[in-house]
Each structure stands twice: as C-alpha cells, then as structure tokens.
Amino acid sequence: MTVEGRAPGTEADGGALLDVRGLQVEFRTRDGIAHAVNGVSYTVAAGETLAVLGESGSGKSVTAQAVLGILDTPPGHVTGGEILFHGRDLLRMGAEERRRIRGTKLAMIFQDALSALNPVLSVGAQLGEMFEVHRGASRKEARDRAAELMDRVRIPAARSRVGDYPHQFSGGMRQRIMIAMALALEPDLIIADEPTTALDVTVQAQVMDLLAELRREYAMGLVLITHDLGVVADVADRIAVMYAGRIVETAPVHGLYRAPAHPYTRGLLDSIPRLDQKGRELYAIKGLPPSLTAIPPGCPFHPRCPKAQDICRTDRPPLYDVAPGRASACHFWEETVSEQGERP
Numbered sequence: 001m002t003v004e005g006r007a008p009g010t011e012a013d014g015g016a017l018l019d020v021r022g023l024q025v026e027f028r029t030r031d032g033i034a035h036a037v038n039g040v041s042y043t044v045a046a047g048e049t050l051a052v053l054g055e056s057g058s059g060k061s062v063t064a065q066a067v068l069g070i071l072d073t074p075p076g077h078v079t080g081g082e083i084l085f086h087g088r089d090l091l092r093m094g095a096e097e098r099r100r101i102r103g104t105k106l107a108m109i110f111q112d113a114l115s116a117l118n119p120v121l122s123v124g125a126q127l128g129e130m131f132e133v134h135r136g137a138s139r140k141e142a143r144d145r146a147a148e149l150m151d152r153v154r155i156p157a158a159r160s161r162v163g164d165y166p167h168q169f170s171g172g173m174r175q176r177i178m179i180a181m182a183l184a185l186e187p188d189l190i191i192a193d194e195p196t197t198a199l200d201v202t203v204q205a206q207v208m209d210l211l212a213e214l215r216r217e218y219a220m221g222l223v224l225i226t227h228d229l230g231v232v233a234d235v236a237d238r239i240a241v242m243y244a245g246r247i248v249e250t251a252p253v254h255g256l257y258r259a260p261a262h263p264y265t266r267g268l269l270d271s272i273p274r275l276d277q278k279g280r281e282l283y284a285i286k287g288l289p290p291s292l293t294a295i296p297p298g299c300p301f302h303p304r305c306p307k308a309q310d311i312c313r314t315d316r317p318p319l320y321d322v323a324p325g326r327a328s329a330c331h332f333w334e335e336t337v338s339e340q341g342e343r344p
C-alpha cells in the first residue's frame, strides 16, 4: 500500500488490485452531518495484507462498506473519491455489475458470523449454494465442494457436519465457516472487518493464523480491519492507522512498530499490554475521539495529543512522506520518530 502513487507488486496493467483515492463519506442525520471518511487513500496489491487500525468510530468499517457497496444509504453518502478495483471505478459501475463483483471477486468476512449466516439453512447448503449459483454445480457436487471447504478451514469431521445448522457450531467454528464462504469462489480480495473480535483470545489467534495461511495459499489481497494492534504484527504487511475518518499514519508493519511517526500511533502502541513489561501501568490515550459532526480544526488529534503546539490547533497536517512507503499526518513527525524513548 502506498498513500499516493503505486503500490509495490502491482498488476500488469499498472494499477493496484484495490486503489482507493480520496474517499469521502458522510452521514446526513438529524444531529447534523457526520464526516465519517475524509479523503482516505490506500492501495492493496495482489497478495498483500493491509491492516486498518483505529479506535471505535474512526471510519474503518464505513470505508470498507463504501468499497463493498454496502453503505447504509441514506443516511450514508459517498461524496467524493474513487474506488478502483482492477483499475475500474466501482463507484461508476451499475448496481448489477457491482453486485456480481462483490459476489465473486470481492468477498467479506464480518465480526458476527451468527447474524451473517442464515439460521434456517445448513452450513453445507449455504456454502454449496455459492457453487450452484456461481459455478453451475449440481446439488451433489456443491455439497462435496462445501465439505472440502469446511475441511480446508479445519472444521473437525467436516463431512459429517455439512448438514448441521449455524447454531450447532461454536463461535470459532462459525467464524471458520464465514472464512470458507468468503474463500469459496477464490476472490481476488477479502475485506475482513474485525473477524475475530467476538472470540476468546486463544480462538482468536487460531482463526487469525488460519486466515493468514489461506491468504498466502490463495495469493489474495486482504484488508484486515481491527482495533487491536496486537493481532496484526504477524499477519499484516502494512498498516494504515485511521483517526476521525483520515489515515494519519501508514507504514510497513515492522517500521511502524519500531518507530511510529505519529503520536496517535505511539499512543496505540503504548496501550498494548506487553509480556516483557509486566506490572507496568498501561498507557491510555487521554480523552475521547472527536464528534464527527464537529471535527476540531487543525490537527484533529490536537485536543488529545501530548505533543500539540500552537500550529496544531490551526493548520491541518498533510500526509508527510516519512520514508519510502511511509507517511504521517503530523507536523512534528521527525521528532516523534526520533523520540522513541524506551521503545526497542
């Protein structure tokens, strides 16, 4: 992913798999206009995993919903930008074509498998339906493919469980079924929105490992939305940190962990519990994210930022290039990088 320009390893036609440019989304509500996404740009190359990170309400899901074409409209409206998928703007496509792409080339995994799955259809029937509808498979072939997929996502005794209903599976197993549904038609890109948040910590790690492994095997692009920096270190190639509907920092994972270039990212990192610093009091970023109907002038993070200066209250920082593939929307990114304190 790069903020502007081309991503590494892009497609033969010169474009990234997904290239979101200057996306803007607002919600028109009785309380005013909520500016949920304010000029977000990112690219995802084939085979790349981009983690999108940020506190609740930062616009992670709304950005994904706009890409997938499932924004709640009204009240939500895309008011600017482009969403290029294989070089074509999804926002300019007819509804039918968009639906077709969403069904086959672009898949999604949600947090809550129970509400995303149909409670009155067996999981085998739901998985099989994908092959019947999109691949013209017979009922029997579709069931066989469904069982294979359940096996691929490591559901124990998959063949004997194709006739079971969603409620008969544990939360972790249901999330595996969601992954199987997303993988069924071998899409080019999967957007996973908090795919493990509802699970126990140990199950979370298993599901995340599985997702990472399958992503590699199928060489898909993956956008992984999470508010948990802890889970993405081993899985993502790059990270985009969102705050108040903007990307405030973007970097390769390890560079970002080693030396964040934005005080908000630094705060997020410092609020992760660390085994090597047991007993240390956990840092918490002070204050709350801003109301999206009244985003502060200047740097939107300034009311909470320990480094804020006068300019931060008046001048909105652009995304400064920090290094190749790295950018930060902080006037004082250089100091932020160099003052890493005890961070190893």
Ligand SMILES: Nc1ncnc2c1ncn2[C@@H]1O[C@H](COP(=O)(O)OP(=O)(O)OP(=O)(O)O)[C@@H](O)[C@H]1O
Pocket (backbone or CB within 6 Å): 027, 029, 034, 036, 054, 055, 056, 057, 058, 059, 060, 061, 062, 063, 072, 075, 076, 227, 292
């Ligand atoms: N259906 C809606 N109606 C009105 N406003 C909405 C709606 N959906 C989202 N918003 C607005 O967009 C903002 C961003 O929401 P979004 O769901 O993208 O947050 P998020 O970053 O995914 O947070 P979380 O980590 O809690 O999932 C919300 O705070 C809200 O102001």
Ligand code: SF4
Pocket (backbone or CB within 6 Å): 262, 263, 264, 299, 300, 301, 302, 303, 305, 306, 307, 308, 309, 312, 317, 329, 330, 331, 332, 333
């Ligand atoms: S621009 Fe100023 S307020 Fe914003 S993150 Fe940087 S130092 Fe903090």
Ligand SMILES: [Mg+2]
Pocket (backbone or CB within 6 Å): 060, 061, 062, 193
């Ligand atoms: Mg969300």
